[in-house]
Amino acid sequence: MRSIISIATTTVGEAIRRKVLLIILLVGILFLVVAPGLGVLSARSETTVLRGMMLGIIQLTSAVIAIVLTVYMIPNEIERRTIYTILSKPVQRWQFLLGKYLGAVLALGLMMLLMTAVLVFTFWLQQDRQVSGIADLIAAPLMYFVQMSLLAAVAIFFSTFVAPLVNFFLTGGMYLLGSLFNPFFQTLQESQGTPPVAKLFAQFVNTILPNFANYNIQNPIINPGQQIQNPQAYYMQATIYGVFYIGTLLVLGILIFDRREV
């Protein structure tokens, strides 16, 4: 446990010093700051547009950070030979991988926390320093954090056996497919008129592909008229699903990494 924490801490230290990540974060924060100015240009309610825009910025920025942070993580350690010094010590490979993942999630969490703080502050100012509705607003970044932790796990899993560039497209592709197409495959699976083969295929894809759409809860936040029936239960279910999927990916990643030549 001690080794995992040490490796995680070092990973956070490295991540928050990586210029490319800081630039992405800065760009995201800049967009968050200017978002209120763009809201006045829309015909829709300024608040609606602002909420949608800012949550979207946080989600997109976090996704880019998660992918860029994790696709190069393991390959960099191998290329720079830092992994050799660590593995020559009494550190098991699974401890190394888990430490790197936890460090990545922690670093990601810190960056998302910063963006959320900017979101909350901007909203508080925009609402003439009123706090109503801000608690609901925070639910989305929390769900995004679980979503990005899952995305990071996908990238770490792929990084155990593919090159970084391939991983970048694989992970990005999985995120897009899991965000956009999972609802489609779910509908296909549940629909009465779907042929059995198509149903089976839809079930297979739905099971294998991580359902990133689970965490896109901005609709009820942006549009108060659209509510989730039992939000606490939904969030809990989505979180458990995420934790289970992350665990599965990490276990598979460990099994592959354990036999990998480094």
Next chain:
Amino acid sequence: MAAAIETKKLTKSYKSRIHGRVNVVENLDLHVEEGEIFGFLGPNGAGKTTTIKMLLSIIYPTSGEGYVLGKEIGDMDVHKIISYVPERPYYYEYMTGLELLRFYGSLFGITDQAKFESLLTKVNLHRDMSKTISQYSKGMQQRIGLAQSLLNDPKLLFLDEPTGGLDPIAHREIRDLILSFRDEGRTVFISSHELSEVELICDRVAIINRGRIEQQGKLTELLRGGRVEITVRGVQPELLHGMKLRDTNVRNLPVGYLLDMPEEEDINAVVDGVRAHRGEIVSIVPRKKRLEDLFVETVTSQPAGSAPLEGPIGV
């Protein structure tokens, strides 16, 4: 004496698209005794780093056995008492020297600040412990590498090219440190191209070439068979041929001729023979067999200093 490292037919092969299966290390029988400094030599691509990685279970052997401090390779308990400094190591640049030791120390559960500082003093980095690794010179980075390798008080250290790319002063500092490790009873396994360094500090060596060990043993035994170079002038080559010297090479020089012969040859007889024919002895230079000669002989499979301009005498 107990073996610090023992391998039996250790082999590592990889799949190659062109050649099928390629043995990078083949049937390695390595023996390193405890308490010695062991030099592991070989040309680039010979299999040195692959061997070290197998011993540290960073990669896995294809076949064969390997034991480190009596335990099978891969045993995590052994990793508590060995250490490794890789070739051209990279450390987390944002960390200071002290933070780096803290990090590696934490992997052993070591948190003793006094220990970190004493190690930094040992490698002469005490004054620079608050500087980041990015501010360290190459020599300083090598020294911090040695400091982290001593955190767990190891019985066995693996050093891959410990003096690579360093200036002569840094060379000496590293060399003195390595010698101090032996004085402390540790075993040191060095992989190096710096043959002069290896010759100065190693007790035993092995030379690996194309994945196979070609030579292994004590330096004093492997380097037996020095030669003597006698430069003569004022004699005819026919005289030199007539002396019937064994394993002697003759080279044509502007001043005369150079006779390159085994040190066991009767040098006095050669000198007397030359002087009897009114020849002159310009110089007599004993040439001890150097590790470089052995290395070149081994990897090229021909004697060093051969290919004379005139044919060898008495062969």
